[in-house]
Amino acid sequence: MMLKPSMSQILKEGESYYSLVVAVAKRAREIAEEAENNNVILIEKPVQLAVEDFANGKCKLIESDKIGVPEE
Numbered sequence: 001m002m003l004k005p006s007m008s009q010i011l012k013e014g015e016s017y018y019s020l021v022v023a024v025a026k027r028a029r030e031i032a033e034e035a036e037n038n039n040v041i042l043i044e045k046p047v048q049l050a051v052e053d054f055a056n057g058k059c060k061l062i063e064s065d066k067i068g069v070p071e072e
Contacts, residue, residue, distance in 0.1 A: 005055045019063050024050045027059055 011020055027050035035042050042049070053059040 005051070010051070010054050011061075015061055016063060020054070020061055023059070023061050024054060027053055 007017060007020060011017060024047065028046040031046040031049050032042070034040075035046075050059070054061065
């Protein structure tokens with residue numbers, strides 16, 4: 001299943017695909033937990049809602065400058 005919009009449309013130049021995947025997964029868990037706590041039945045899957053949050057600018061990817069830099 002392809003999610004719309006695609007990850008390549010959400011990522012800005014220089015941002016890590018891995019970081020976005022982790023951020024979307026974290027946001028999806030938050031969405032699922034909020035729905036469960038509020039007894040809400042989700043029509044769309046939490047991952048799709050999370051992707052839409054990032055695509056619409058509701059959530060933003062903030063990366064550390066140290067990503068990809070080996071530890072000494």
